[in-house]
Amino acid sequence: xxxxxxxxxxxxxxxxxxxxxxxxxxxxxxxxxxxxxxxxxxxxxxxxxxxxxxxxxxxxxxxxxxxxxxxxxxxxxxxxxxxxxxxxxxxxxxxxxxxxxxxxxxxxxxxxxxxxxxxxxxxxxxxxxxxxxxxxxxxxxxxxxxxxxxxxxxxxxxxxxxxxxxxxxxxxxxxxxxxxxxxxxxxxxxxxxxxxxxxxxxxxxxxxxxxxxxxxxxxxxxxxxxxxxxxxxxxxxxxxxxxxxxxxxxxxxxxxxxxxxxxxxxxxxxxxxxxxxxxxxxxxxxxxxxxxxxxxxxxxxxxxxxxxxxxxxxxxxxxxxxxxxxxxxxxxxxxxxxxxxxxxxxxxxx
Numbered sequence: 403x404x405x406x407x408x409x410x411x412x413x414x415x416x417x418x419x420x421x422x423x424x425x426x427x428x429x430x431x432x433x434x435x436x437x438x439x440x441x442x443x444x445x446x447x448x449x450x451x452x453x454x455x456x457x458x459x460x461x462x463x464x465x466x467x468x469x470x471x472x473x474x475x476x477x478x479x480x481x482x483x484x485x486x487x488x489x490x491x492x493x494x495x496x497x498x499x500x501x502x503x504x505x506x507x508x509x510x511x512x513x514x515x516x517x518x519x520x521x522x523x524x525x526x527x528x529x530x531x532x533x534x535x536x537x538x539x540x541x542x543x544x545x546x547x548x549x550x551x552x553x554x555x556x557x558x559x560x561x562x563x564x565x566x567x568x569x570x571x572x573x574x575x576x577x578x579x580x581x582x583x584x585x586x587x588x589x590x591x592x593x594x595x596x597x598x599x600x601x602x603x604x605x606x607x608x609x610x611x612x613x614x615x616x617x618x619x620x621x622x623x624x625x626x627x628x629x630x631x632x633x634x635x636x637x638x639x640x641x642x643x644x645x646x647x648x649x650x651x652x653x654x655x656x657x658x659x660x661x662x663x664x665x666x667x668x669x670x671x672x673x674x675x676x677x678x679x680x681x682x683x684x685x686x687x688x689x690x691x692x693x694x695x696x697x698x699x700x701x702x703x704x705x706x707x708x709x710x711x712x713x714x715x716x717x718x719x720x721x722x723x724x725x726x727x728x729x730x731x732x733x734x735x736x737x738x739x740x741x742x743x744x745x746x747x748x749x750x751x752x
Contacts, residue, residue, distance in 0.1 A: 484516070731748065
């Protein structure tokens, strides 16, 4: 199963909106077939592993990181292929949280006389597919908030100057995060101030991430670089823009007190089959997401520099007047990226 998870991770940047899945066929203690799901619309991991195994799959064991599907999507049900191959036993890391499957694949295998075990390395399998699991179980993507700051927690000078606080190594790492998340989200304020591309550059990537802009007042111009072709583009607003570029999907969500309903925006992204989003934004949206408890993971790159008290802060968090109101986090990783520190944290109650 550990090998199957390694194979599944090969699809970390390419399978969206499908989950990352790996499979290994074992006969008489020997691996006779391996496979992993490469991208949506192509065969699933089990099919590749069974093709490689051929007749050696008959009477063998299959280790797969996710329950074989039991429904017709872009490809036929994998459960049927497993049954036709004559496998004796199937070991699954986790059941599929997709309501279209949700145990039906395992039931079909058992009904065909195949021994089924489920749960081996399930925690690792859920972690690998945290975005897919989030969309299926919560109806919204997994949200990672990325911030770059000086050691004193400042993201820009008072004038707005911010390029570059962190190092080229840190910026390269961010491009990897973009590729793995598969979608990058920002605010209209950031687009108007910086005109970012939100693309993956400098590293090999089989696809460009979805580009998503939260634009409550429909202020983003149609010629902003974020709307350049080459990736899926989504415009989330409380208003209907007068016009938008060809190919851009416009999603309308409600607003309250002049601000977009962020929870509704994430639900809309879940309905649009977005598994994970990497949020790259200024302190306004960062603080709003944190205060709304909509951030699942926080990644902060800290540069070994001090920008001073007049510089802009990390996140706007108004109304925190006492220590017991602070937003509590738990560190999950700390490492050096070039000269910078990368801190990964999650809400303390996660």
